[in-house]
Amino acid sequence: MFADDIFPKLEFTEEELEAKYPARQLPAGAMVTRICPSPTGFMHIGGVYAALICERIAHQTGGVFYLRIEDTDRKREVAGADAIIVNAFNAFGIQLDEGEVTLGTEQGAYGPYRQSNRGNIYDVYIHKLLAQDLAYPCFCSVEDLDELRKRQEAIKVRPGYYGEYATCRHRSADEVANFLASGKEYIIRFKSRGDYSKRVVIEDAIRGTLNMPENDQDIIIRKADGLPTYHLAHAVDDHLMRTTHVLRADEWLPSIPLHVQLFQSLGWQIPVYGHIAPIEKMEGSSRRKLSKRKDPEASVEFYYKEGYPIPALVEYMLNLANSNFEDWRVSHPTTDYKEFPLSLDRIGKSGALFDFVKLANISQNIIGSYTPEETYQHSLTWAKQYDPELASEMEQQKDYCLAIFNIEREAVKTRKDLSKWADLRNSIGYFFDTEFAKLSIDWSEVFSSLDQKDAPILVSKFLETYDPADTKEAWFEKLKAVAVSCGYSDNIKEYKKDPGTFKGHVGDVAKLLRVALAGKNQSPDLSEVMRVMGTDRTTQRLQAIPNM
Ligand code: GLU
Numbered sequence: 001m002f003a004d005d006i007f008p009k010l011e012f013t014e015e016e017l018e019a020k021y022p023a024r025q026l027p028a029g030a031m032v033t034r035i036c037p038s039p040t041g042f043m044h045i046g047g048v049y050a051a052l053i054c055e056r057i058a059h060q061t062g063g064v065f066y067l068r069i070e071d072t073d074r075k076r077e078v079a080g081a082d083a084i085i086v087n088a089f090n091a092f093g094i095q096l097d098e099g100e101v102t103l104g105t106e107q108g109a110y111g112p113y114r115q116s117n118r119g120n121i122y123d124v125y126i127h128k129l130l131a132q133d134l135a136y137p138c139f140c141s142v143e144d145l146d147e148l149r150k151r152q153e154a155i156k157v158r159p160g161y162y163g164e165y166a167t168c169r170h171r172s173a174d175e176v177a178n179f180l181a182s183g184k185e186y187i188i189r190f191k192s193r194g195d196y197s198k199r200v201v202i203e204d205a206i207r208g209t210l211n212m213p214e215n216d217q218d219i220i221i222r223k224a225d226g227l228p229t230y231h232l233a234h235a236v237d238d239h240l241m242r243t244t245h246v247l248r249a250d251e252w253l254p255s256i257p258l259h260v261q262l263f264q265s266l267g268w269q270i271p272v273y274g275h276i277a278p279i280e281k282m283e284g285s286s287r288r289k290l291s292k293r294k295d296p297e298a299s300v301e302f303y304y305k306e307g308y309p310i311p312a313l314v315e316y317m318l319n320l321a322n323s324n325f326e327d328w329r330v331s332h333p334t335t336d337y338k339e340f341p342l343s344l345d346r347i348g349k350s351g352a353l354f355d356f357v358k359l360a361n362i363s364q365n366i367i368g369s370y371t372p373e374e375t376y377q378h379s380l381t382w383a384k385q386y387d388p389e390l391a392s393e394m395e396q397q398k399d400y401c402l403a404i405f406n407i408e409r410e411a412v413k414t415r416k417d418l419s420k421w422a423d424l425r426n427s428i429g430y431f432f433d434t435e436f437a438k439l440s441i442d443w444s445e446v447f448s449s450l451d452q453k454d455a456p457i458l459v460s461k462f463l464e465t466y467d468p469a470d471t472k473e474a475w476f477e478k479l480k481a482v483a484v485s486c487g488y489s490d491n492i493k494e495y496k497k498d499p500g501t502f503k504g505h506v507g508d509v510a511k512l513l514r515v516a517l518a519g520k521n522q523s524p525d526l527s528e529v530m531r532v533m534g535t536d537r538t539t540q541r542l543q544a545i546p547n548m
Contacts, residue, residue, distance in 0.1 A: 003127045003128075003130035006188070010120070010127055017121060021241065024064065031057050031063040031244045032245065033055070033064075033065050033066075033246075034067070035047070036068045038071060039071050040076050043088045043301075045302075048094070052094055052317050053276060053344075054245075055095060057342060058245075060342060066097055066241065067085070067089070067101070070234075091300075092313065100114075110241040115233050121236060126188055129265060130188070136176075136188070137187070137188055138218075162196075162218055166189070187220050189220055194214035194215045194216040194257065195216060198213070198214045199211055205245065206275055206345065210253075239263070243271050253275045259273070274344055277351045278352075289351065307382040307420045307423075308419075321347050359419075364418065364419045367419065368418075372403075376398065386422070390424065390425055390435065393434065400431065404428050406532075407525065408525055430517070430519045430520070436519060446508075450504050458483075459512075459545060462482045465482070468534075472525060472527050475526075476527070480506050490505070490506045491505070517529055517542070
């Protein structure tokens with residue numbers, strides 16, 4: 001009713017739209033998936049996780065994966081939000097086929113891919129629902145709805161706009177005609193034929209069989225600003241864009257009965273739905289969803305800033321999605337992750353717990369597998385943005401950096417002290433004199449096990465025989481000899497048996513040298529550190545050990 005009064009002129013007919021967006025010509029079994037963020041200026045890591053799942057599912061079946069910007073809620077829109085979305089997919093290497101593949105331009109034959117540019121399309125179907133008495137204009141004000149809610153609370157009935165409580169559903173044609181003629185503001189509601197006492201059963205590709213009460217709510221499908229709500233918009237878009245699999249966050253699970261009803265009312269085939277459980281974290285002994293408000297790690301920015309290599313994040317998220325990925329990775333250590341057959345029914349039904357220890361582990365292995373040149377390039381890219389001072393040192397001294405990153409490369413156990421680039425300064429900063437000068441070194445631990453008066457003697461004896469060409473073993477033999485000559489044991493076990501006989505042991509002497517060179521008692525193999533630093537710098541730092 002009133003379809004033509006409300007929409008006297010439509011830009012398209014249904015037939016034209018069907019022809020404009022024909023069935024896709026794809027191989028049998030190909031899946032069409034989409035990611036549909038709202039441009040809120042915040043990219044949740046869960047959004048990237050969902051996108052990765054959608055992208056894999058589409059591409060591993062020879063299908064299509066597209067980006068649709070869901071911006072019908074204009075109040076939530078933030079300038080620059082598209083860039084955050086598009087850049088995130090680019091950064092994560094999540095390949096889009098259609099939509100805003102590159103910032104500012106759309107690609108693909110099923111557009112526009114931004115909902116606010118599709119108002120004239122939605123109107124065709126809202127008109128259709130009105131004409132079939134499956135929708136009606138609603139003139140209730142915010143106050144009316146507030147009053148309804150209070151009334152329902154008082155008489156303890158299910159809240160919402162349905163059945164006898166759906167005031168405008170029961171208005172006479174005259175009343176509606178008068179309201180429309182008077183220019184009274186209205187929205188349009190779906191006229192549900194559902195019965196809450198009946199059940200709807202649907203197969204969710206991730207959750208399995210869902211059995212829920214039918215929807216009987218007359219939800220809003222078109223707002224006063226002329227744009228549709230998510231419910232209607234997604235149905236129209238997923239139909240016309242020929243989506244086969246609607247894989248989305250499980251916050252939409254309760255809306256399934258409504259969405260099924262919308263598809264049926266519009267006479268369309270219902271796509272396969274799959275609801276992805278959110279990424280969770282532990283808080284005390286309980287789990288909860290990563291929160292945009294409370295958890296910095298909910299935002300992709302956090303991962304950029306911490307400098308986790310993207311491949312590590314991708315691998316980690318695949319692990320979260322399909323726990324058998326880990327075994328697959330062990331048996332396919334160098335295979336592209338795109339070869340892994342991601343399966344929807346292996347995705348967990350309950351939240352995936354984000355485990356930073358595991359992420360760090362994956363990340364360490366990935367960084368450990370980089371050549372010095374790769375390590376240099378990746379870390380420099382990060383440092384340019386997040387630690388420009390270190391970046392400028394690195395740029396000025398590339399060869400020095402390559403030598404640093406080469407330390408312990410050939411060892412049986414490759415060096416794995418870096419799990420993210422935010423650790424870079426701590427890991428290599430001390431190699432650069434200007435950065436080293438900024439460190440405030442805590443000598444107390446060194447001099448708690450080594451007599452400070454011995455320091456200059458140990459250093460000068462060490463330097464007398466130091467030869468950068470020595471092997472690691474020869475270097476250590478010399479260090480032991482220096483220790484012994486000053487009354488320190490060259491054997492920790494021996495020292496522990498009879499500590500009274502010695503001033504300390506060779507480990508204490510090594511610690512003195514290590515702290516003098518690295519500013520802390522942790523570094524890769526000291527003989528290699530010295531060789532890379534060069535004899536001049538080594539000498540200078542050792543001689544700068546504070547004297548009493
Ligand atoms: N715009 C919706 C959201 O951001 C998308 C849900 C969907 O994928 O259908 O939650």
